[in-house]
Amino acid sequence: MKIALLGYGRMGKEIEKIALSRGHEIVIRKDVDDVIDITLADVAIDFSVPSSAYNNITNCINNKVPVISGTTGWLDKYNDAVALCKEKNSAFIYASNYSLGVNIFFELNKQLAKMMSSLEDYNISMEEIHHTKKLDAPSGTAITLAEGIIENSSKNNWELDEKTSEENIPIVAKRIPDVPGTHTVWYDSEVDSIEIKHTAHSRKGFALGAVVAAEWILGKKGVFSMKDVLNIR
Structure with a gap:
């Protein structure tokens, strides 16, 4: 699986370690203002900053790249992202915590x-x-x-x-x-x-959950949550 890391801070680097250990490839490592071609990735994982998250997510949705977001502080636009995802028939998960x-x-x-x-x-x-x-x-x-x-x-x-x-x-x-x-x-x-x-004893649990969610969403269409990933009913 080819992964785009949208946000390459401490969480991004931890996600990279987990993803590589599970046999995946990191094809994009994006800092705040980098220009990227998101279509190079099979799936994107967004742990950026509130000011960048919505643009990162909508760029993925518009290009039909499934996106996992764990960035908080941007949720005033969450419903817009959901509506866009449904309109474009793409795939999106937001969770406040991926552990x-x-x-x-x-x-x-x-x-x-x-x-x-x-x-x-x-x-x-x-x-x-x-x-x-x-x-x-x-x-x-x-x-x-x-x-x-x-x-x-x-x-x-x-x-x-x-x-x-x-x-x-x-x-x-x-x-x-x-x-x-x-x-x-x-x-x-x-x-x-x-x-x-x-x-939480380390960031490893958050990173693992994000990678598991990215593995799960590949090939799916719709707006999901970690309840779907974990099959919690």
């Missing part, structure tokens, strides 16, 4: 939210910790977790703050050097606490 373990964690989070939804004595809160070079806060993963709770509870929204109204979920975002990513969801009451937590 296989995190995507299992997303489903556990939803199930716990359903189970806790009728227990009004518990307060929900969240924390995410990442390295100091992460540009957005809260993380896309934290937002996905919050949305999973909102869909399955009486909460209305999330807020980047330690304290918020009872209708919203407070998220604390911390930036600490050399932390790949830690996400925690708490349910606290006067009598006990329930906590679920995912801790």
Whole structure:
């Protein structure tokens, strides 16, 4: 499989290692302003920056090159990308986190939210910790977790703050050097606490998931998610 890496920072380099180890070829390594011929690739993996992601994705879609995107901070244009993908009969996956373990964690989070939804004595809160070079806060993963709770509870929204109204979920975002990513969801009451937590030990898990998604999407048409890749129903 010939892969275009759209974004060649730390994640791009980690994806390259995994892809090569699985027998694939890297044909494009794109930094922010590079001009490329995306048709040289069988599939593209976008881990760029928010200002470049949409253009990278639409370039792939317009040229019918399947694209996997893990860039966060551009989702105000996500629906436009989905509409374009359907119009062009191309293939696209966006995920806030490609770690296989995190995507299992997303489903556990939803199930716990359903189970806790009728227990009004518990307060929900969240924390995410990442390295100091992460540009957005809260993380896309934290937002996905919050949305999973909102869909399955009486909460209305999330807020980047330690304290918020009872209708919203407070998220604390911390930036600490050399932390790949830690996400925690708490349910606290006067009598006990329930906590679920995912801790990434390195970027390797994110990179592996992105390559697995790229392998899966080859030859397919449509807009997909990691639930499709992992066959989670």
